[in-house]
Amino acid sequence: MRDIDGSYGEGGGQLLRTACALAAITGEAVRLHHIRARRAPPGLAPQHLTAVKAVAALCEARVEGLELRSPELSFHPGKLRGGEFHFDVGTAGSVTLVLQALLPAALHAGVPVRIQLAGGTDVRAAPPLDYLRHVLLPLLAQMGAEVRLTLRRRGYYPRGGGLVEIVVQxxxxxxxRLETAGPVKQIRGIAHVSNLPMHIATRMQQTAARLLADIAPVEIEQQILGRDQAIGQGGAIVLWARTDHALIGSSEVAxxxxxxxxxxxxxxxxxREDIVSGATLDLHASDQVLIYCALSQGPSCFRARTLSSHAHTTLWLLQKLLPLRVVTTPADAATHVDIVPG
Known part of the structure; x- marks a missing residue:
């Protein structure tokens, strides 16, 4: 069993999600202590319970310490399996954060996995659903992943109630391998609001378009959603820029x-800051793709404007649990990252 200090680095939930996903994939048990020690309140929150339960269901794991606000947990994986699953965070906890744990495991299940997941689709301190759909999943597709995501209903804080379906092959x-970005060809985006006045989405759209128009042509779609399409009031804006060699995104929740x-x-x-720095991955994608790069069959490389505390923590954990070589070097206004598995 591998022992993991959950307070290391940024000491948040991503360390827990990544550790459980890797345990499911490698078949090696992990024990985490001081879970989310740097958060208030510390310990397991509802969305973390759902993430661990979901990964445990995929690999028929035995889990000890799986209770609300628990500071310690042991995860003993069985064999990964496919099939159909339904998970409900039960609050506005983020479905995209739960998927951070589920997707790597599902890609290694050996047979297709179909997941229905309920909770918050666009909540603070988590990637909005449109960032997952239009930035992260296309990047994973470049690596060969086949993930189909269907949005059934959006949900926001505090009620949640959003619903997504995911099919993973x-x-x-x-x-x-993203060596250089090249010039930006187009900037696209989605500005949406649910059960709120249309002018909010219009103002988000117009502001972003005005601020980015000098870089490349900007096309931002407005979505105005009603009660049949969303639970509660909320909104978000997600932007992404395409170059010849890169896809760079950003987002903010209303x-x-x-x-x-x-x-x-x-x-x-x-x-803008990511584009100007010459990055080939944005600040958040350069954190989220790390586990997939570490589990791939070949080397990866990319440039990031900077590596976040999440990224440094994830790299520490990946090198603790997998045979992996990571080299980071300055590259003008960015940081070049090389990842070599095995």
């Missing part, structure tokens, strides 16, 4: 009392 992944212009401006500025 098991695949051996290739390395992700917040009560925060102007639409500020929300859109924050997302647009993050995208």
């Amino acid at each position: 098991p695949r051996v992944l290739n390395g992700l 917040q009560r009392g925060v102007p639409a212009e500020f929300i859109a401006g924050t997302a647009a500025q993050a995208l």
Whole structure:
């Protein structure tokens, strides 16, 4: 059994999700202690319970310490299996964070996996659903992954109630090689609101388009959703820029009392900074693809504007649990990352 200090680095839930996913894939048990020690309150929150239960279901694991606010957990995996599964976070906990644990395991299940997942689709401190659909999944497709995601209903804080369906075909992944970005050809995006006035989405769209128009042609779709398409009130803006060799995204979730212009401006500025730095992956994708690169059959490389604390923590964990060589070097205004499995 591998022993993992859950307070290492940024000390958040990603360390827990990644550790359980790797345990399911490698078949080696892990014990985590001081889980989310740097968060308030510490320990397991509802979405973390769902993530661990979901991965455990895929590999018929025995789990000890799986209870709300538990600071310690032991995960004893069985054999990964496919089939149909349904999981409900039970709150507005993020479905995209649960998928961070589920997707790597599902890709290694050997047979197709179909998952219905209920919870929050667009919540703070988590990737919005459209970022997953239009940035992360296309990047994984470049590595050979085949994941089909269908949005049935959006859900927001505090009620949740969103619903997505995911079908994953098991695949051996290739390395992700993104040496240089090249000039931006087009910037696209989605600005959506649910059960809120249309002008909020319009203001997000217009602000982002104005701030990015000097880089490349901008096309941002507005989506105005009603009660049949979403539970509760909420919204988000997701932007992505395509070059000859790269896909770079950014996002921001709407917040009560925060102007639409500020929300859109924050997302647009993050995208601009990644583009100007010469990055081939944005700040968040460079964190989220690491586990897939580590599990691929070939080397990967990319440039990031900077490596987040999440990324440094994930790299520490990956090298602790897998045979892996990682080299980071300065590259003008960015950081070049080489990942060599095995």
